[in-house]
Amino acid sequence: MQIVDAPRNSPVMAVAAHPDDIESWCGGTLAQAIDNGCSVRLLLVTSGDKGSNERGADPRAVAMRREREATEAASRIGISEVAFLRYPDGDVEETRRLRGELVAWIRRWRPDVLFTHDPEHPLPPYLSHRDHRVVGRVALDAVYPLARDALVFPEHAVDGLRPHAVKEVWLFSSAVATSYVDITAGFDRKIHARLTHDSQTPDPSALPGNWRERAASIGAEAGLPLAEAFTILRIG
Numbered sequence: 277m278q279i280v281d282a283p284r285n286s287p288v289m290a291v292a293a294h295p296d297d298i299e300s301w302c303g304g305t306l307a308q309a310i311d312n313g314c315s316v317r318l319l320l321v322t323s324g325d326k327g328s329n330e331r332g333a334d335p336r337a338v339a340m341r342r343e344r345e346a347t348e349a350a351s352r353i354g355i356s357e358v359a360f361l362r363y364p365d366g367d368v369e370e371t372r373r374l375r376g377e378l379v380a381w382i383r384r385w386r387p388d389v390l391f392t393h394d395p396e397h398p399l400p401p402y403l404s405h406r407d408h409r410v411v412g413r414v415a416l417d418a419v420y421p422l423a424r425d426a427l428v429f430p431e432h433a434v435d436g437l438r439p440h441a442v443k444e445v446w447l448f449s450s451a452v453a454t455s456y457v458d459i460t461a462g463f464d465r466k467i468h469a470r471l472t473h474d475s476q477t478p479d480p481s482a483l484p485g486n487w488r489e490r491a492a493s494i495g496a497e498a499g500l501p502l503a504e505a506f507t508i509l510r511i512g
């Protein structure tokens with residue numbers, strides 16, 4: 277177990293399956309990374325088009341609403357850019373096309389640090405969302421070695437994209453996390469961002485208290501007041 281600071285003075289990229297994933301697991305850390313001089317960009321693989329229990333809901337309308345919520349949430353954290361790949365919610369597969377798109381975005385945004393789902397030890401174990409596992413797995417494959425190697429997806433060069441080596445991956449929703457960030461400074465922005473996801477918030481008055489409890493219980497594992505936890509991979 278170690279206590280770590282949020283990334284500092286680096287380009288950062290987050291890759292998530294659904295529009296409200298980053299707030300759950302790394303919104304406080306990303307807010308503090310921005311305080312520390314990082315630029316942060318967000319790539320959303322699906323637009324959460326299945327995220328409605330309303331009878332007769334139109335998945336395209338759900339996706340559009342959730343993209344608006346995600347864009348507003350990102351701006352509340354200070355994220356400079358959001359891109360949407362618009363894969364079908366609940367139906368993300370490990371395909372060459374998705375690998376190629378993630379490699380292209382890594383080569384475009386050129387992050388030193390990439391945040392994504394832990395695909396090998398997901399939290400919760402067994403009953404994790406399959407999109408989380410698939411997106412995390414493909415993101416890791418895209419980081420290493422695919423985005424780094426010039427002979428992989430050489431067609432990207434036509435768009436001016438050059439190979440890029442990511443230095444660190446921070447895996448969130450990780451059942452084996454050992455690195456803890458004190459998110460006291462970023463907690464209010466995490467909550468403020470999460471509350472923009474109206475469509476996913478049946479009881480907005482209860483959410484801040486519930487989320488404070490969750491951050492406090494993660495923090496208690498490391499002697500911190502409020503925390504998010506990660507498995508950090510350093511890529512040599």
Ligand SMILES: [Zn+2]
Pocket residue numbers: 293294296297405408
């Ligand atoms: Zn999700």
